Amino acid sequence: MPGRTIGWLLGMAAIVAGAAACGGSADAGGGKVRLSLVAYSTPQAAYEEIIKEYRKTPEGKKVTFTKSFAASGEQSRAVASGLKADIVALSLEPDMTRLVDGGFVAPDWNTGPEKGMVTDSVVVLATRKGNPKNVRTWDDLTRPGVEVITPNPFTSGGARWNVMAAYGAKANKGADKATGTAYLHTLFKNVPVQDSSARKSLQTFSGGKGDVLLAYENEAIFAQQSKQPLDYTVPDSTLLIENPVAVTKNSANPEEARAFLKFLYGKKAQEIFVKNGYRPVTDGVPGAEKFPRPSGLFTIADLGGWKKVTSEFFNPKGGIMAEVEKSIGVSVEG
Template sequence: MASVKLRTRVLAVSAALLLPGTALSACAGTADNSTAADSGGAVTLSLVAYSTPQAAYEALIAAYNKTDAGKNIKFTQSYGASGDQSRAVANGLKADIVAFSLEPDITRLVTAKLVDASWNSDQYKGMVTDSVAVIGTRKGNPKNLKTWDDLTKPGVQVLTPNPFTSGGAKWNILAAYGAKTNKGKEPAAGATYLDALFKNVPVQDNSGRASLQTFTSGKGDAFISYENEALFAQKNGQAVDYTVPDDTILIENPIAVTTNSAHPAEAKAFVEWLHSKDAQKIWADNFYRPVVKDAGGNFPTPSGLFTIGDLGGWSKVNKELFDPGQSVMASIEQKLGISTSAAPSPAASKS
């Protein structure tokens, strides 16, 4: 991979992003969860997704509705923290299509027999978009925060969500952990680093989008997030900077059709269309890295980019880092007095 220097860009976010309780972390579309075609012959599909790609999905659905396959398809949309959304579907929330931040949130539904075990057997391994983890700061980066070590300096406040609700939080942690452990080869060093990092985290929201909103409202000196979230901020008006670390993780976002969908053919057709070049260009326009080659976007490859596979895979890292009873992050959160249950308060703060 070509070496890429640390980069800083001036970004911005709109006032709408700052409003508490906006639709960015809520449900969109109608409440119609009908499993039958309506009187006009239209089919309604329910999309349950993690919080950050809402704007992208709204653009994608609008484009799909202009195609022959999509002209009679309606959608209900629900957005929230990836882990919370996955658990909600497991507990009965209707979904025809599930789109989450990370693979284990799909695996939960495979175990519940709500997603077929072959969901990731296609050429994209079940993924619909990619991204990388970045370090965001205030405009001008007044504290000169560009590296993972910078985030553990005394007096620096860093925002990242709660890893026991947010898929984005897990990616953030794995990016820093992988960088500080030589891709998992020095786990003790990683645990020491994460302990120091989270002493500098004053609040842990339940999703990546909520964490960005907290930062843009004035809290913190830095935030860790998806590259696409930082670029989303740029598009929408709030001035912040961000840096892509040389050593960071490739974020891979999965999608699947549920086994109990009333309209599996239509749901599958939409998921397949999301992998078309036209759709992947819309993803790129919304700052996600396409999984389809030459679909658009101009994204650099960090020189030390690594994957979840380099860290041993999800089963290994979930057990060692994210098990709510006994793991590196459970120990850190317990010392901070923060819940490791599946449903902490929307913004968990250190006592």
């Protein structure tokens, strides 16, 4: 749709402008290096704190940062269209794959011990304080009169995690495709608005819209830490969220970018992620024990992997979610 295309172009221009405005500038006379971090919206607070800690280290003293935060899909497309980035931190693997295919990220970005993933989380059901509508299961989301808030899966990585969590839970990890697909059609009839990112959906919910927010566990924890009147339930069957990070191939300062990437996997940065509600990807991080492990936890690999899932569910021309959106009058054309 032309209006949406124009909106995306304006949004990308805003991202570029935001990246230029954020963070410190390079000090050419002082031997400082400026790194550009392009990330999805949700972990902004964590990255702000991590950067402050990194700049206290010997490796980080000479480094300043520009920072850009927006929906994962928007960020991936922006980098592919020329937005400068030294480090990209995205919501889900397909957004990184776009950059690999475009020659912006090396194909071996995910060969390390953590497979390129810097944080984990799970999909949860967030409700108003006290859970007034007693929403505890996936079936409760499709009851008449229950409004569910989730972002648009054609712009938001968080939305895709939500969709696949709901589908996998109802489809017995993909074994019953018909039941899972029918559930998505019913679920999205209860979705009154689809924002462009997970953080915007949280803002919508915090503003009073909706009864339930499909969210990352860390988003629900962030909201509680921000004193928002919110409770959340971790369903017995839910999806493990895995968030990728990589250094770009065209980084002007690859050595410094790799040093920061290494810091992200260290104890200090992982502790900060935990404090912000993320599950760590390395062992021995204090606070990791507080996270419940759902009995029916599954991964995207259990559903066939992102390549298969993206083709089947998120192809704007005939994918399952394209049909779901079409049935409720939401456009997926950009």
